[in-house]
Amino acid sequence: MPDATPAHAPEGGVRRPAGGGGPRPSAHGRRWSAVRPAGPLLAAIALWAYAVRSTDVTTLDDFGLVTAVHPAFWAGLAVLTAGFWSTVRRSGRADAWPLAHVLGLLVMERATQALVYPTPLHAWAWKHDAVVDHLLTDGGLRSGAELGDMAAYDQWPGFFALQAAAVRSAGAENTLTLMSWWPLISSVLVLAPLVLVYRTFTQDRRLIWTGVWLFCAGNWVGQDYFSPQSLALVLHLAVIALVLRRFPGAGRHGPRQAVWTTVLITVMVPVVLSHQLTPVVLIASLGVLALTRRHRDRVPFLAAVALFAAWNLTASLPFLSAALPGMIASVGDIGANVETGYGTTPTGTGAVATSWAARGLSGAVLLLALLGAVRQRELRRRARPLLLLTAVPPLLIAVGDYGSEMVFRVLMFMLPGAAFFAAAALLPRTGPPSGTPPRPLPARFLRLPLPVLLATTFAFVPSYAGKDRIGYFPPAEVALVAGLVRSAPDGSLVVAPNRNHPLAYGDYWRLDHHWFLEEDRAVVDRILRQPARTLALGMRGRPGPGRSYLLFTQGQRADAEMNGHLTGAQWRRVERSVATSPFFDLVARNAAGSVYELDVAAVEEAVR
Structure with a gap:
C-alpha cells in the first residue's frame, strides 16, 4: 500500500522524495552535519590553550618541551587528529574543514613555543637577526674582506633586506617578535603552493589533505625558523606549482604564456637572491621536468639557470671564488658529506631518544611513500613528475656536505612528494580520473589511517621540540x-x-x-x-x-x-x-x- 504522506510533508524530521526513494536529511540535519566538524576542532584548541597556560619552561630537562608541556596538549593533538580524519574521510565535506584542522595542527605545532617561551628560540635565528640589524645599522652591504665568514649573508641579502624593510615599516627596533612567530607564518605560507602541487595530480580531497597533514607532521627538520631557507622553500614550491600547472608542454608561447613566464621569473628572483642551496635544487628539479613529455617547455629551466648564473658571476662572486676549491673537493665524497663530525653526536637519554624519534618519523614517511608509489599504479603514472621531483634531492649528497646539514636538507626537499605518496599508501587504489566523486572508503581503510596519523603527529613533537633545552x-x-x-x-x-x-x-x-x-x-x-x-x-x-x-x-x-x-x-x-x-x-x-x-x-x- 503506498505511503499516504505527501512527498513534501515532513515525517519525523525526514522528507521523502516524490519517487518513493530513501529518506533525505532535514534542513536541521543538514545544518548539523555541516557544522559537526567544528566540535573536535574547538575541543582540541581549548585543550591546547589550557595546556599552554599550564606549561612551565623554567626548568627544561633533556627531553625539552616533551616533558614540560601539560598533558592536555597531547589530548588536544589526539582529538584534533581524530577530528581531521573523521572530516576528511567523508566525501561530502567542504575543503574548508580539512584546511581548518590543518591550520589547527600548525598552531599547536608551531605557535606553542612562541607562547610558552618568553624569548625566541634557536641560535641560528638570533644570528639572522644580527644580519638584519647590520642592514638596519649600516644601511648597505659589505665585502668579504670586511666581514669574513659573515660575508655570505651580505652576498645573498634577499631575505634579510625584506625583513629589514618590514622592521622599518612597522617602526620596530628588531625582529624578535617576528622571530618567535616566524615558524607558524612560514608553515602557513607553504600550504597554498603545496595544495596546488597536489591538485595537479588528483582531485581526491582525501588524498590531498591527508598528504598535507603528513607533510605538516613530518616536517620536523626545522627549516621553518627565521631563516632564508624558510622563505626559499615556499618560493621553491610556488615555482614548481606554476610550472606544473601553467607550463604543460613546449610550443605554447602566446601572450598569456608570456604573462606566466613573467610571474615565474618574479618568484624565482628572491630564491636566487636569498639562498645558496635552494636555487641548485630548483634548477635540478626544473631540468628533470623539462625532460618529461608532459612538461617539455624548457623556458622555466633556462630562466632559472640564467638568474642563478647572473647572480653568482656578479654579487656573490667574491664568496664563491674563496669557497669554490672546498666545494669542488667535496663533490663525490658521499661518506664525508653525510658525516656529522665531532660535537654533533646526541649524548644522554633525552637527546638520543628525540634523535631516534626524528629518524623514525622520517623513515616511516619515506617507507609509506615507497609503499604508496608501488601499490598505486595509476597514481604513479599520473603523478610521475612529482615522483621524479622527489628523487632529485638525494642527488645533493654527492655534491657537498652543506655544513654537515645536507642530509636534513635532502629530507626537507623530499618531503612534499613523499607525503603525497605516503598518503596514497593509506587510501584505496586510485583509478583513472573521472568526474564522479570518489567511492566511500572500505572498512579497512577507515581503521588504518587514524593510527598512522596519530603516530606521526605525536612523533613530530619530540622530533621538533625535544631539544628545546638547547634552543631556549x-x-x-x-x-x-x-x-x-x-x-x-x-x-x-x-x-x-x-x-x-x-x-x-x-x-x-x-x-x-x-x-x-x-x-x-x-x-x-x-x-x-x-x-x-x-x-x-x-x-x-x-x-x-x-x-x-x-x-x-x-x-x-x-x-x-x-x-x-x-x-x-x-x-x-x-x-x-x-x-x-x-x-x-x-x-x-x-x-x-x-x-x-x-x-x-x-x-x-x-x-x-
Whole structure:
C-alpha cells in the first residue's frame, strides 16, 4: 500500500522524495552535519590553550618541551587528529574543514613555543637577526674582506633586506617578535603552493589533505625558523606549482604564456637572491621536468639557470671564488658529506631518544611513500613528475656536505612528494580520473589511517621540540649577552665555548667572535688540561681599544652536554678554573651565566 504522506510533508524530521526513494536529511540535519566538524576542532584548541597556560619552561630537562608541556596538549593533538580524519574521510565535506584542522595542527605545532617561551628560540635565528640589524645599522652591504665568514649573508641579502624593510615599516627596533612567530607564518605560507602541487595530480580531497597533514607532521627538520631557507622553500614550491600547472608542454608561447613566464621569473628572483642551496635544487628539479613529455617547455629551466648564473658571476662572486676549491673537493665524497663530525653526536637519554624519534618519523614517511608509489599504479603514472621531483634531492649528497646539514636538507626537499605518496599508501587504489566523486572508503581503510596519523603527529613533537633545552635562551641569558655586546668597545673579542647563545653574532661588523669548542679535538683537549691559562694565552694580543671577554651561558652548556662536546664535570672544571684564575676578572653575572674580561697585565706578567 503506498505511503499516504505527501512527498513534501515532513515525517519525523525526514522528507521523502516524490519517487518513493530513501529518506533525505532535514534542513536541521543538514545544518548539523555541516557544522559537526567544528566540535573536535574547538575541543582540541581549548585543550591546547589550557595546556599552554599550564606549561612551565623554567626548568627544561633533556627531553625539552616533551616533558614540560601539560598533558592536555597531547589530548588536544589526539582529538584534533581524530577530528581531521573523521572530516576528511567523508566525501561530502567542504575543503574548508580539512584546511581548518590543518591550520589547527600548525598552531599547536608551531605557535606553542612562541607562547610558552618568553624569548625566541634557536641560535641560528638570533644570528639572522644580527644580519638584519647590520642592514638596519649600516644601511648597505659589505665585502668579504670586511666581514669574513659573515660575508655570505651580505652576498645573498634577499631575505634579510625584506625583513629589514618590514622592521622599518612597522617602526620596530628588531625582529624578535617576528622571530618567535616566524615558524607558524612560514608553515602557513607553504600550504597554498603545496595544495596546488597536489591538485595537479588528483582531485581526491582525501588524498590531498591527508598528504598535507603528513607533510605538516613530518616536517620536523626545522627549516621553518627565521631563516632564508624558510622563505626559499615556499618560493621553491610556488615555482614548481606554476610550472606544473601553467607550463604543460613546449610550443605554447602566446601572450598569456608570456604573462606566466613573467610571474615565474618574479618568484624565482628572491630564491636566487636569498639562498645558496635552494636555487641548485630548483634548477635540478626544473631540468628533470623539462625532460618529461608532459612538461617539455624548457623556458622555466633556462630562466632559472640564467638568474642563478647572473647572480653568482656578479654579487656573490667574491664568496664563491674563496669557497669554490672546498666545494669542488667535496663533490663525490658521499661518506664525508653525510658525516656529522665531532660535537654533533646526541649524548644522554633525552637527546638520543628525540634523535631516534626524528629518524623514525622520517623513515616511516619515506617507507609509506615507497609503499604508496608501488601499490598505486595509476597514481604513479599520473603523478610521475612529482615522483621524479622527489628523487632529485638525494642527488645533493654527492655534491657537498652543506655544513654537515645536507642530509636534513635532502629530507626537507623530499618531503612534499613523499607525503603525497605516503598518503596514497593509506587510501584505496586510485583509478583513472573521472568526474564522479570518489567511492566511500572500505572498512579497512577507515581503521588504518587514524593510527598512522596519530603516530606521526605525536612523533613530530619530540622530533621538533625535544631539544628545546638547547634552543631556549631565558630572558636572563639574553640580558647578559646583550649587555656585553652593548658595552664592548669596537674591535673587541668575545670568546665562548660554542655559538649556542643569543646574540652569538651580535654586532659582528665591529666585534670578533670565537668559539673554542669548535677547534680541533687536540686543541680542546689542551684547553681541558689547563683551561684558564690556555684560554688566556690564546686571547691576548688584542689591539686597543678592543678588549677580550670570555662568556659562559646555560645555552652553551646545554649544547656542549647534549651534543657530546663536554660532560657536565668537564664544563664545571672549565668554569671553575676561569673563575679562580688571576687572568680573568668577573664583570657580569646572573642566573644564566657569567662574563669575564681578560686581565692582559696579569697574563703578560705570567709569561715573562
